[in-house]
Amino acid sequence: MRRLPVVFGLVAVGLVVVTAMVSLAWTPYDPGAIDPAARLAPPGWPHLLGTDTFGRDTLSRLMAGSRICLLVGVVSVAIAAVAGVPLGLVAGMTRGVVSRLVLRATDLLYAFPAILVAMLLAAAFGGSTLTGMAAIGIATVPVFTRIARAGTLTVMSQDYIWAARASGTTWPAIAARHVWPNIAPLVGVQASVSFGMAILAEAALSYLGLATPPTTPTWGRMLYDAQAQLFNAPLLTLWPGAAIVVAVLGFNVLGDGLRDLLDPRLREVV
Amino acid sequence: MHVVRQILTRLSALVLSLLVASLLIFVALNALPGDATSAILGTNADPVAVAQLRARLGLDRPLLVRYVSWLAGLLRGDLGTSLVSGDAVSSLILPRLGVTVSLVAIATVLSVAIALPLGMYAAVHRRRARGFVAATVSQLGMAVPAFVAGIVLVLVFAVRLQWLPAGGYVDIQRDPLQWLRHLVLPSLSLALVNGSLLARYVRSAFVEVLAEDWFRTARSVGWRLWPALWRHGVRNAATSLVTVVGLQLATVFVGAVVVEQVFAIPGLGTLLLDQVTKRDLVVVQDIVMLLVGVVLVIEALVELAYVALDPRLRGRREAR
Numbered sequence: 001m002r003r004l005p006v007v008f009g010l011v012a013v014g015l016v017v018v019t020a021m022v023s024l025a026w027t028p029y030d031p032g033a034i035d036p037a038a039r040l041a042p043p044g045w046p047h048l049l050g051t052d053t054f055g056r057d058t059l060s061r062l063m064a065g066s067r068i069c070l071l072v073g074v075v076s077v078a079i080a081a082v083a084g085v086p087l088g089l090v091a092g093m094t095r096g097v098v099s100r101l102v103l104r105a106t107d108l109l110y111a112f113p114a115i116l117v118a119m120l121l122a123a124a125f126g127g128s129t130l131t132g133m134a135a136i137g138i139a140t141v142p143v144f145t146r147i148a149r150a151g152t153l154t155v156m157s158q159d160y161i162w163a164a165r166a167s168g169t170t171w172p173a174i175a176a177r178h179v180w181p182n183i184a185p186l187v188g189v190q191a192s193v194s195f196g197m198a199i200l201a202e203a204a205l206s207y208l209g210l211a212t213p214p215t216t217p218t219w220g221r222m223l224y225d226a227q228a229q230l231f232n233a234p235l236l237t238l239w240p241g242a243a244i245v246v247a248v249l250g251f252n253v254l255g256d257g258l259r260d261l262l263d264p265r266l267r268e269v270v
Numbered sequence: 271m272h273v274v275r276q277i278l279t280r281l282s283a284l285v286l287s288l289l290v291a292s293l294l295i296f297v298a299l300n301a302l303p304g305d306a307t308s309a310i311l312g313t314n315a316d317p318v319a320v321a322q323l324r325a326r327l328g329l330d331r332p333l334l335v336r337y338v339s340w341l342a343g344l345l346r347g348d349l350g351t352s353l354v355s356g357d358a359v360s361s362l363i364l365p366r367l368g369v370t371v372s373l374v375a376i377a378t379v380l381s382v383a384i385a386l387p388l389g390m391y392a393a394v395h396r397r398r399a400r401g402f403v404a405a406t407v408s409q410l411g412m413a414v415p416a417f418v419a420g421i422v423l424v425l426v427f428a429v430r431l432q433w434l435p436a437g438g439y440v441d442i443q444r445d446p447l448q449w450l451r452h453l454v455l456p457s458l459s460l461a462l463v464n465g466s467l468l469a470r471y472v473r474s475a476f477v478e479v480l481a482e483d484w485f486r487t488a489r490s491v492g493w494r495l496w497p498a499l500w501r502h503g504v505r506n507a508a509t510s511l512v513t514v515v516g517l518q519l520a521t522v523f524v525g526a527v528v529v530e531q532v533f534a535i536p537g538l539g540t541l542l543l544d545q546v547t548k549r550d551l552v553v554v555q556d557i558v559m560l561l562v563g564v565v566l567v568i569e570a571l572v573e574l575a576y577v578a579l580d581p582r583l584r585g586r587r588e589a590r
Contacts (some may be wrong), residue, residue, distance in 0.1 A: 108287050111565040112294075113524040116558055120298045123546045123554040200415050204528050207417055208543060227421055227532070230436075234425050241418045249413035256409075 005257030009192075012250025016243075020066040029057035031064040031217045040233045049239055052222075053229055061217040062239055068218045069247060072133050072202040072211075073195045079137025080194060081144050085187055088148025089175055093156060102149075106142040114139035114201040115210075122210045132211025136201045140194050147190045151183030185262050192255030196248040203244050219244050277574060284570040291562050292344070296337050299551045327353060344559070354550040362541060362553060363560070369439060370530070370537035374522050376453055377460035381522075382515060384465030389472025390499060396477060405473065411466025416525045420459035420532040427455060437533040456533045460525050464518055471514045475507035482506075509576060516572030520565040527561075 028048065035055035043050045049058040091102035118127070118135035125131055155161065155178060164174050205211035206220030214221055219240040226236035324330045328339075343350055349359035388404055395401030428436035434455055440448035476499065479485055488498045527539030534540070538557060545553040 104283070104287070107569070108290055108294075108566075111287070111291060111520070111562045111569070113520065113565075115524050115527060116561060119542060119546045119554065120295065120558055123549055123551055124299050126549075127546075196413070200413075203415050204417060208528060208531060210543075210546070223418065223421060230421070230425060230429055234429065237418075237421050237425065241414075241422065244415060244418060245410070245413045248415075249410065252413055253409065 003257075003261070005253045006261060009250050009252075009254025009257055012246050013254055016066050016070065016247045016250065019063050020070050023060075023063035023067055027057075027060035027063050029060045031056065031060040032215070033057070040229065040236075042233075043235065050233070050235060052225055052233075052236060058222075058236065058239055061222055062219070062243055064217040065219040065222060065240065065243065066247075068129065068206070068212055068216060069199050069202060069244075072129065072136065073198045073251075075133040076136035076140060076198045076202075077191050077194050079134065080140035081187060081191060083137075084141040084144025085148045085183075087141075088145040088150075089152050089179060089183075091145065092149040092152025093171060093175060093179070102145065106145045109139070109142040112139055114198075115204060115208075118201075118205050118210050127205075127210045127213075129212045129216070132202060132205045135205070135211075136198045139201075140198065143194060144187065144190060147186055148183055151186045152179050155179045155182045185258075189255050189259045189262065192251050192258060196251035196255070199244065199248050199251065273577070276577060280570055280573055284566060287566050288563055291566065292341060292559055293337070295555055295558050295562065296340065299555050300333060300336065340555070344556075349556045350552050352545075352550055353552050354545075354548050359553050359556050363538065363557065366536060366538050366541050369535060370523070370526055370539065372442070372449075373453060373457055373460070373526050373530070373535065373537060374519065377457040377464065377522050377526070378515065378519060380457055380461035381465035381468055381518070384461055385468035385472050386504075388465070389469040390476050390503075392469065392473045393476035393480060394495065394499070396473070405470075408466040408469040408473075411462055412470075414463060415528075416459050416463045417528045417532045419462050420456065420529050423455045423459050424532075437535070439533075439535045439537075452533075452535075456526075456529050456535060459532070460522055460529055463525065464522055468511075468514060468518060471511060472507070475510050476503060479503040479506055513572050513576055516568055516575070519568050523561060523564060 028046075033056060035051065038047065038051050038055040039053060041047050041051040041055070047057050047059070049062065051057055052061070087102050087106070091099045091106075114136045117139050118132055121127070121131035121135050161174065161178060164178060169177070202211065202218070203220040203223070206218035207224050209221070209224070212218050212221070222240040223237060226233070226240065229236055321330075328336065331339075340350065347360070349363065351358055352362065385408075388408060392401045392404035392408070395404065424436045427434045435452055436455075437452075439452050442449040479499070479502075485498065485502065488502055489495070493501070526537065527542060529535075530537040530539035531543060538561070542554065542557045542561075545557070
């Protein structure tokens with residue numbers, strides 16, 4: 001029972017990852033190929049999940065969409081963790097001005113959600129997959145700062161930190177040898193949850209046309225196109241919608257499950 | 271005295287945050303080589319025309335001067351004029367502000383109405399299958415983007431059942447009933463997602479309440495479970511929940527930006543997206559500042575409300 005969420009999360013995440021890898025080598029049709037003779041075909045043969053307004057194969061586009069979703073997730077979470085975790089470490093290991101400055105900056109960044117940052121970047125540079133990833137990454141930085149700081153504070157209150165200090169270990173060495181190994185699992189769990197959030201944000205951005213250009217198949221864009229055909233082909237909204245939910249649910253449940261496995265005390269409360 | 275000082279400290283921090291936020295927004299939009307002229311005249315425009323336009327729009331002034339004059343304008347309530355259409359930005363924003371605010375307000379009320387029963391149910395039955403089902407429902411709700419929920423709601427209630435309109439907006443002064451009918455599905459799609467997230471906090475808050483000694487005392491003197499939870503539990507959980515609801519308001523505001531697009535509602539979100547596409551930097555700058563400002567003000571109010579709701583926190587130096 002306790003492992004169930006982790007198993008479910010791994011299966012869902014694995015499904016998305018495998019789909020993305022397969023789509024690199026093979027999709028049933030070219031995701032961009034237009035076939036006027038097969039417009040809005042219902043699910044069946046040869047188009048397993050049917051086709052859209054332009055006769056493009058839904059299954060192929062769905063498979064290709066998983067690539068962007070994972071790419072944006074990996075890059076934006078990496079940006080957030082690489083910038084956020086060191087800030088959290090510093091804020092947790094120092095007292096006074098530096099720590100308060102980092103905290104204030106973190107609070108301020110919370111007021112800039114991914115979609116607003118994406119709009120700023122799109123207005124300034126024009127929207128692209130890059131601005132989308134940057135926007136989601138920037139907006140996720142404070143999440144990692146906060147979790148890293150909380151973990152660092154717990155570690156720093158332990159007796160062995162005093163012992164390390166007393167024996168002359170320097171601050172960077174303490175951070176690398178004692179603090180980081182202890183907070184790494186927390187950061188990993190957060191990365192999984194943030195990955196889910198990043199997929200949600202990416203879907204919204206590509207739905208709004210703010211990030212990845214419409215020529216590249218994304219789940220958000222597929223929903224935008226499908227919405228225009230809501231009366232004729234309601235099933236077209238189902239596939240990308242379900243894909244987003246499965247991917248997000250997978251990463252969320254995996255994160256929660258891992259946290260419970262790592263720290264059984266948290267199970268009842270969080 | 272402690273309380274007064276606490277309020278003043280928080281307010282000065284708010285002013286500082288607003289100032290830094292405005293600087294960030296300004297730099298993001300203005301510190302680039304290309305500017306609004308290329309969006310208006312195209313990239314291959316005559317350099318003389320570009321220079322004239324830059325002078326007319328005030329873009330030839332130094333960055334710092336432009337920043338200060340923007341800020342001074344904001345303080346006077348003068349939001350500037352649109353680069354593309356030449357309209358006063360305030361005349362673009364004001365009629366849409368009410369639309370977005372009513373959407374956010376209804377969505378927030380709905381999400382509390384969803385989260386409170388769902389979270390309490392999951393907490394009470396947490397060791398049984400029923401509680402697991404309730405927790406799973408909220409986990410599932412969190413994974414559905416608001417705009418997907420919106421499309422599904424349109425499909426069911428507008429396309430199939432034809433009970434409610436699929437989109438658009440009617441002003442409350444023209445027809446209050448139609449106004450509400452047009453806002454039901456958009457606010458519900460926001461509330462389903464945020465309510466699911468909120469339900470998790472409600473659940474953990476009530477798991478704590480259920481473990482409290484005073485709660486066991488209340489039960490032992492004859493209070494039934496649910497009356498005890500509603501009468502005593504909600505008030506005790508309220509302090510932490512008000513914080514979450516307040517902080518979620520920010521999320522709902524941003525969610526509204528997307529949902530307005532799904533339902534073609536003429537609110538701030540559709541205006542913002544429209545201006546981003548036209549690259550009208552002045553309007554974008556004002557609306558983003560407005561939204562970020564709202565989020566920061568809400569955060570400050572939530573912290574102050576926290577102190578007001580929980581007397582135990584009064585007089586402490588750090589509210590957090």
